Amino acid sequence: xxxxxxxxxxxxxxxxxxxLIIDNNILIDLGxxxxxxxxxxDYNLKxxxxxxxxxxxxxxxxxxxxxxxxxxxxGIKHKINIYSPKGTKDKFLNLVSxxxxxxxxxxxxxxxxxxxxxxxxxxxxxxxxxxxKKVIHTGIDSYGFIVDSKLGITGDASLCxxxxxxxxxxxxxxxxxxxxxxxxxxMGIDNIIKLLKNNKEKIVILTHFRDLTKEFIQNxxxxxxxxxxxxxxxxLEE
Ligand SMILES: [Zn+2]
Numbered sequence: 001x002x003x004x005x006x007x008x009x010x011x012x013x014x015x016x017x018x019x020l021i022i023d024n025n026i027l028i029d030l031g032x033x034x035x036x037x038x039x040x041x042d043y044n045l046k047x048x049x050x051x052x053x054x055x056x057x058x059x060x061x062x063x064x065x066x067x068x069x070x071x072x073x074x075g076i077k078h079k080i081n082i083y084s085p086k087g088t089k090d091k092f093l094n095l096v097s098x099x100x101x102x103x104x105x106x107x108x109x110x111x112x113x114x115x116x117x118x119x120x121x122x123x124x125x126x127x128x129x130x131x132x133k134k135v136i137h138t139g140i141d142s143y144g145f146i147v148d149s150k151l152g153i154t155g156d157a158s159l160c161x162x163x164x165x166x167x168x169x170x171x172x173x174x175x176x177x178x179x180x181x182x183x184x185x186x187m188g189i190d191n192i193i194k195l196l197k198n199n200k201e202k203i204v205i206l207t208h209f210r211d212l213t214k215e216f217i218q219n220x221x222x223x224x225x226x227x228x229x230x231x232x233x234x235x236l237e238e
Pocket of ligand 1: 010011018057059060156208
């Protein structure tokens with residue numbers, strides 16, 4: 001499994017929006033700039049067959065119209081499964097209609113297959129088993145994932161039971177660390193330190209930073225924790 005972290009920033013950051021791609025075909029979140037980031041890194045948008053949307057905030061979805069405009073022109077001939085919170089299809093159709101009228105409606109209906117995320121359910125994507133975990137990101141439905149019982153992805157989350165379960169069921173974690181001190185929306189460095197006390201053997205890659213948080217954490221030495229830049233790539237054994 002090859003994982004590329006396309007963006008490491010929160011909505012308040014100069015880094016790219018938090019997003020990642022597994023192998024060359026499973027995209028997780030689609031915030032502003034993600035399509036350009038994929039193109040810069042020589043990914044072929046035509047290969048993408050699955051998109052997972054953690055939640056419907058702007059820094060995780062607003063490149064959806066740009067993605068549609070690109071893949072329509074490329075002439076994709078396969079369905080793209082979009083695992084996303086309930087209600088996503090209507091919201092995405094409205095978003096695209098706002099910008100382009102009804103031009104893309106037939107394309108979206110023909111090639112995009114929206115599947116509601118259900119908490120604590122497993123589903124197969126390509127050769128991997130994805131398990132969903134509802135996390136608390138106050139004010140909106142938000143989900144994390146566990147991939148093949150190895151890779152944990154918290155999505156945007158405060159320190160909650162869902163995050164604790166993602167930690168306990170994964171070996172390597174890509175983890176929200178927006179803040180210096182966590183709140184009801186996002187985890188902070190304090191929460192990461194607390195999680196690590198009970199999960200000493202885990203490897204943690206932090207993401208979704210505010211710029212101030214990233215500056216702050218560079219001066220702290222945490223075992224098994226990586227602070228990476230946009231475009232960071234790593235392999236996990238299958
Ligand atoms: Zn976010």
